[in-house]
Amino acid sequence: MTAEIFPKVKTIDLRKKHIGPSCKVFFSHDPIKIVRAKGQYMYDENGVRYLDCINNVAHVGHSHPMVVKAGAEQMELLNTNSRFLHDNLVQYAQRLQATLPEKLSVCYFVNSGSEANDLALRLAWEYTGHKDVITLDNAYHGHVSSLINISPYKFHQLANAEQSKSVHVALSPDLYRGNYRQDHPDPATAYADDVNNLIQKAHEKGHKVAAFIAESLQSCGGQVIPPAGYFQKVAQHVHRAGGLFIADEVQVGFGRVGTHFWAFQLQGEDFVPDIVTMGKPIGNGHPMSCVVTTREVAEAFKNSGMEYFNTFGGNPVSCAIGLAVLDVIEKEDLQGNALRVGGYLTRLLEQQKEKHPLVGDIRGRGLFVGAELVRDRVKLTPATAEAQDIIYKLKEQHILLSADGPHRNVLKFKPPMCFSEEDADMVVEKIDQILTVSETTSFFLLSIIQNTCSVMSL
Amino acid sequence: MTAEIFPKVKTIDLRKKHIGPSCKVFFSHDPIKIVRAKGQYMYDENGVRYLDCINNVAHVGHSHPMVVKAGAEQMELLNTNSRFLHDNLVQYAQRLQATLPEKLSVCYFVNSGSEANDLALRLAWEYTGHKDVITLDNAYHGHVSSLINISPYKFHQLANAEQSKSVHVALSPDLYRGNYRQDHPDPATAYADDVNNLIQKAHEKGHKVAAFIAESLQSCGGQVIPPAGYFQKVAQHVHRAGGLFIADEVQVGFGRVGTHFWAFQLQGEDFVPDIVTMGKPIGNGHPMSCVVTTREVAEAFKNSGMEYFNTFGGNPVSCAIGLAVLDVIEKEDLQGNALRVGGYLTRLLEQQKEKHPLVGDIRGRGLFVGAELVRDRVKLTPATAEAQDIIYKLKEQHILLSADGPHRNVLKFKPPMCFSEEDADMVVEKIDQILTVSETTSFFLLSIIQNTCSVMSL
Ligand SMILES: Cc1ncc(COP(=O)(O)O)c(C=O)c1O
Ligand SMILES: Cc1ncc(COP(=O)(O)O)c(C=O)c1O
Numbered sequence: 001m002t003a004e005i006f007p008k009v010k011t012i013d014l015r016k017k018h019i020g021p022s023c024k025v026f027f028s029h030d031p032i033k034i035v036r037a038k039g040q041y042m043y044d045e046n047g048v049r050y051l052d053c054i055n056n057v058a059h060v061g062h063s064h065p066m067v068v069k070a071g072a073e074q075m076e077l078l079n080t081n082s083r084f085l086h087d088n089l090v091q092y093a094q095r096l097q098a099t100l101p102e103k104l105s106v107c108y109f110v111n112s113g114s115e116a117n118d119l120a121l122r123l124a125w126e127y128t129g130h131k132d133v134i135t136l137d138n139a140y141h142g143h144v145s146s147l148i149n150i151s152p153y154k155f156h157q158l159a160n161a162e163q164s165k166s167v168h169v170a171l172s173p174d175l176y177r178g179n180y181r182q183d184h185p186d187p188a189t190a191y192a193d194d195v196n197n198l199i200q201k202a203h204e205k206g207h208k209v210a211a212f213i214a215e216s217l218q219s220c221g222g223q224v225i226p227p228a229g230y231f232q233k234v235a236q237h238v239h240r241a242g243g244l245f246i247a248d249e250v251q252v253g254f255g256r257v258g259t260h261f262w263a264f265q266l267q268g269e270d271f272v273p274d275i276v277t278m279g280k281p282i283g284n285g286h287p288m289s290c291v292v293t294t295r296e297v298a299e300a301f302k303n304s305g306m307e308y309f310n311t312f313g314g315n316p317v318s319c320a321i322g323l324a325v326l327d328v329i330e331k332e333d334l335q336g337n338a339l340r341v342g343g344y345l346t347r348l349l350e351q352q353k354e355k356h357p358l359v360g361d362i363r364g365r366g367l368f369v370g371a372e373l374v375r376d377r378v379k380l381t382p383a384t385a386e387a388q389d390i391i392y393k394l395k396e397q398h399i400l401l402s403a404d405g406p407h408r409n410v411l412k413f414k415p416p417m418c419f420s421e422e423d424a425d426m427v428v429e430k431i432d433q434i435l436t437v438s439e440t441t442s443f444f445l446l447s448i449i450q451n452t453c454s455v456m457s458l
Numbered sequence: 459m460t461a462e463i464f465p466k467v468k469t470i471d472l473r474k475k476h477i478g479p480s481c482k483v484f485f486s487h488d489p490i491k492i493v494r495a496k497g498q499y500m501y502d503e504n505g506v507r508y509l510d511c512i513n514n515v516a517h518v519g520h521s522h523p524m525v526v527k528a529g530a531e532q533m534e535l536l537n538t539n540s541r542f543l544h545d546n547l548v549q550y551a552q553r554l555q556a557t558l559p560e561k562l563s564v565c566y567f568v569n570s571g572s573e574a575n576d577l578a579l580r581l582a583w584e585y586t587g588h589k590d591v592i593t594l595d596n597a598y599h600g601h602v603s604s605l606i607n608i609s610p611y612k613f614h615q616l617a618n619a620e621q622s623k624s625v626h627v628a629l630s631p632d633l634y635r636g637n638y639r640q641d642h643p644d645p646a647t648a649y650a651d652d653v654n655n656l657i658q659k660a661h662e663k664g665h666k667v668a669a670f671i672a673e674s675l676q677s678c679g680g681q682v683i684p685p686a687g688y689f690q691k692v693a694q695h696v697h698r699a700g701g702l703f704i705a706d707e708v709q710v711g712f713g714r715v716g717t718h719f720w721a722f723q724l725q726g727e728d729f730v731p732d733i734v735t736m737g738k739p740i741g742n743g744h745p746m747s748c749v750v751t752t753r754e755v756a757e758a759f760k761n762s763g764m765e766y767f768n769t770f771g772g773n774p775v776s777c778a779i780g781l782a783v784l785d786v787i788e789k790e791d792l793q794g795n796a797l798r799v800g801g802y803l804t805r806l807l808e809q810q811k812e813k814h815p816l817v818g819d820i821r822g823r824g825l826f827v828g829a830e831l832v833r834d835r836v837k838l839t840p841a842t843a844e845a846q847d848i849i850y851k852l853k854e855q856h857i858l859l860s861a862d863g864p865h866r867n868v869l870k871f872k873p874p875m876c877f878s879e880e881d882a883d884m885v886v887e888k889i890d891q892i893l894t895v896s897e898t899t900s901f902f903l904l905s906i907i908q909n910t911c912s913v914m915s916l
Contacts, residue, residue, distance in 0.1 A: 005545035014548035018555055019540075020566040020756050022766035026541045033543035036535045042542075055538060057769060063534055072530035076521055077494045079743035080513060082477075083484040084500075085491035087463035090472035097476055108478040111569040111745040112770055118602040125603075143768055144576040145583075146603045157764045280769055285537035287569040287745040287770035298478050306615045308480035310601055311515060311738055312570055312745035 004045050008033050026402070027395055037062030040416045040423060042400065053401045053427055056414040059254055059281030060328040067284045070324035071317055079317045082109065083309075088319035095326055096290065099261045101272045106298040108291040109314030113250035113279030114142030116289040119308075120275045121146055121211065123293055124244045127300040130208035134198055134238070137172040138221035138406045141213060141248055150213060153220050153406070166207065168198040172218060173226035176361045176372060177380055191226070192233030199241045209243040211275075216263030219251040222405025223370025223412055225363050231267040244297065250279035250289070251368075255329055256417065258339030258366025266365060284325050288318040334417040338366035345369055345413060345424040352428060356435040358383055369413040372405070382407035386438070393434045399427050462503050466491050484860070485853055495520030498874045498881060500858065511859045511885055514872040517712055517739030518786040525742045528782035529775055537775045540567065541767075546777035553784055554748065557719045559730045564756040566749040567772030571708035571737030572600030574747040577766075578733045579604055579669065581751055582702045585758040588666035592656055592696070595630040596679035596864045599671060599706055608671060611678050611864070624665065626656040630676060631684035634819045634830060635838055649684070650691030657699045667701040669733075674721030677709040680863025681828025681870055683821050689725040702755065708737035708747070709826075713787050714875065716797030716824025724823060742783050746776040792875040796824035803827055803871060803882040810886060814893040816841055827871040830863070840865030844896070851892045857885050 006014065011033060015025075025031040032050070034042045039061040042050045052058070060067065074088070082089055093107040110116050125131065133150050135141070140153035148154050149164045163169075171179050173191040180187040199209055212234055218224035235245045252263040253276075260266060264273055274297060279289040301308070312318070329335060346364045349371050353359040360374035360383075373383035373390075387403035390411065394401050404412045411431075415423070464472065469491060473483075483489040490508070492500045497519040500508045510516070518525065532546070540547055551565040568574050583589060591608050593599070598611035606612050607622045621627075629637050631649040638645040657667055670692055676682035693703045710721035711734075718724060722731055732755060737747040759766070770776070787793060804822045807829050811817040818832035818841075831841035831848075845861035848869065852859050862870045869889075873881070 005549055008543065011543050011545055011548055014552055015543065018548060018551035018563060018565055019772075020564055020751075020766060021760040022756075022762075022764065023540060023566065023772075024765050024767070025543060031543050033545075034536060034538060035544075037538060042536075042538070057539065058537075062538070063536060065534075068530065068533045071533055072526065075526045075529055076523075078492060078500075078521060079516075080492060080495060080500070080520070081515065082481060085466065085469050085473065085483060085489050086493075087469055087491075090469055090476060091463055093476035094472055105476060106478055107476055108481065112573065112768070114768075115570065115572065115602065122603055122606075143766060144573065144602050144604065145580055148580075148764075154764055285770070285773060285775070287773075287776070298480075302479040304480075306480065306606075306612055307482050308478060308601060309482070310570070310572075312743070314477075314481075315743060315745075317743070318745065 061418040074320035082314040088316040092319040116277035124211035130210035132166040140220040188227040188229040196237040213246040244274040247273035255335030342366035348428040371411040382409035519876040532778035540772040546774040550777040574735035582669035588668035592670040598678040646685040646687040654695040670696045671704040702732040705731035713793030800824035806886040829869040840867035
């Protein structure tokens with residue numbers, strides 16, 4: 001067990017003094033201090049155990065011994081930049097490539113999802129010679145300035161948001177709350193046509209489209225699962241305009257969706273993006289990321305004449321860790337586990353939907369699951385405060401869950417991939433209890449209010 | 459000893475197949491494969507030892523056991539994001555702060571020098587509400603798109619370079635090759651006036667300046683040491699225009715300059731930048747970086763309403779490693795060593811300048827030293843090919859050195875900080891030999907040519 005260095009109040013005090021105030025903590029009313037973690041559990045300074053339903057970065061489980069060992073051994077031996085030849089780099093690139101369609105064969109190693117997406121844009125700009133980017137509504141693609149520009153999730157937060165003229169925001173292909181819903185005969189075509197309209201409008205203004213970028217499944221945007229066939233149709237439109245298709249797999253890659261290793265593969269075998277970006281789970285928490293593209297795009301980027309150098313990207317320690325993560329996913333069949341446990345979790349949540357009117361929609365693939373809460377199942381009024389309330393009540397019961405989406409009303413499950421059916425039972429049971437109690441309480445509250453009103457109107 | 463996974467030809471082959479062709483290797487004619495490293499030495503697959511004069515990232519020495527131990531122990535315990543409270547984060551921020559002037563008190567932890575500089579720009583844009591940036595000629599500040607824009611070192615490489623209208627390139631304050639030289643009565647004022655001129659020109663076009671950014675000593679730009687007082691004067695001009703001063707310490711921070719912990723402190727105690735960015739040596743190779751600024755700038759950024767979240771930035775493993783690096787610098791007095799050995803190295807190189815006409819200028823602070831090679835000491839004709847030749851010949855003798863600057867004619871010393879006087883003796887002795895031989899050979903060659911000519915003119 002680790003001793004704390006500071007008592008919690010002191011930690012909070014120092015954080016206020018020395019850490020940028022834009023960097024938020026979870027549970028701002030009463031943040032938690034975590035001192036160790038293992039598998040799908042995190043422990044606070046008093047040894048209290050939390051079930052972790054949110055940390056998709058700790059993909060193969062917190063502090064997995066095989067990953068720790070690989071990192072420690074390589075650190076002891078050598079950690080240097082990729083201007084020296086090293087076997088870890090090329091072996092890792094080869095292993096990653098083997099999980100992807102053949103034409104995605106050229107890798108660039110970087111340190112974060114943001115670096116990956118920024119490089120993806122640079123590749124697209126250079127390959128196409130075009131400038132404009134089409135992004136989905138509510139998308140988040142990273143924190144560097146070029147990505148804030150294409151992240152409505154972020155730039156909508158700005159008081160004086162000024163959308164870049166070369167960025168076009170397409171409809172989020174959300175079948176629950178979006179423009180075209182489950183009852184639409186062909187939502188894939190309808191949403192793709194919206195992208196095509198944006199392309200045409202850009203052309204009318206003399207602009208040209210370099211890329212369409214989307215998460216293969218929208219995460220922060222509200223756990224949105226686009227209809228199958230949508231990406232193929234978008235890719236057709238974008239390619240016709242001379243642009244590239246960038247699939248952001250930073251949150252959803254590496255087997256999380258259960259049936260496939262990459263979430264874009266859910267769209268069908270006939271769909272291959274031009275660029276794929278990876279991050280978060282790739283190193284189980286170690287800062288690393290990757291961009292994979294085709295030979296053609298890579299050669300065009302090279303022909304610009306500019307070298308690409310990333311000080312830390314692709315160092316032997318990062319690659320050793322990346323290799324270990326791939327090994328563990330295979331050895332422990334974590335993709336299979338995501339499929340089984342994710343399916344189980346989704347079924348349990350579906351039962352909650354039948355039982356509790358607040359639960360409007362359950363959608364998921366593997367261990368990527370969203371439960372959208374609404375006050376009214378017809379008007380779809382977002383149950384934002386209720387979602388917050390549930391999150392805080394779960395925390396009191398030592399379960400970590402979060403709410404996201406444009407209305408912050410989607411409960412978001414994205415646990416470490418070793419999550420078990422018992423864990424699923426536990427979290428859904430607690431949600432059931434909270435919803436049950438709150439329904440009776442609201443009923444009670446409602447009756448109080450009604451009674452008071454009738455007294456007052458006397 | 460580590461076994462190789464692949465024979466070297468296979469490593470090269472796989473690299474060609476799977477790694478972006480824009481990512482260059484050192485010694486492209488015959489790249490080296492490094493399999494382990496310790497202190498200031500690197501070892502290839504055959505156990506051949508190279509003296510490392512170039513890897514400033516391995517600041518406290520390659521694979522330093524205290525740093526490795528700190529990283530491994532923390533990886534075993536917990537690696538998670540900074541939305542949870544953790545003592546490593548706040549303790550590390552407190553320790554870093556203690557090395558800086560008091561008003562630089564708020565930290566943002568990120569993963570690379572590029573992420574740090576991009577965030578510095580975002581802070582400046584938000585704080586000032588202005589847009590333009592002044593950068594130095596030949597500067598390099600990172601690989602993300604916003605930084606390519608302000609890196610003449612990079613955008614000059616582009617065939618069809620198009621300089622952003624909101625970026626202004628100031629004269630590099632180079633006393634050897636720049637507009638104002640050692641013989642100028644007041645180069646600090648002259649170079650600062652150039653910045654002021656750019657500000658005035660921007661104003662005339664209705665633009666407003668958000669920031670001036672410069673490395674405290676220019677590295678890739680050619681190991682340039684600005685005259686003392688220059689930063690103070692620039693800061694006056696920039697502040698008067700409502701802009702901020704960003705000091706990029708990614709290459710030169712953490713005691714390398716010997717007399718001070720930060721290179722901007724060479725300018726005098728009366729100079730404090732508004733934002734300092736750090737990287738490379740901060741984690742001895744582990745991907746991490748930091749931006750430090752004032753409370754005022756941090757609060758303005760927060761008031762934009764946008765949260766700042768960086769998935770890996772400030773995780774407990776990175777902070778444990780950062781703390782260990784600070785510990786080792788202190789415990790082994792590496793700043794003192796940089797001062798002593800750097801001074802010794804500089805004196806040895808000065809002797810070479812007296813001996814060999816090719817050595818035009820020696821400039822250095824601590825273990826940041828440049829030796830500029832010229833064919834003609836009056837015209838300063840860059841000896842680019844000669845610099846390349848020396849680098850390759852040193853490599854044959856198992857010494858790693860590089861050449862940089864706009865003409866790639868500056869031999870650049872920036873070794874791990876445990877570099878010794880014996881190491882300095884060794885590299886300078888080899889350089890002496892190479893120069894001596896090449897002088898006689900050129901003389902020989904010259905006579906051959908002359909002889910041939912006289913024969914031919916018969
Ligand atoms: C979809 C997506 N892309 C990119 C990023 C940026 O990743 P990073 O924080 O590692 O820069 C994130 C981070 O949350 C993300 O969710
Ligand atoms: C002065 C300076 N700033 C920033 C950077 C970018 O750092 P990174 O490669 O870690 O993104 C570099 C890298 O060489 C640098 O030399």
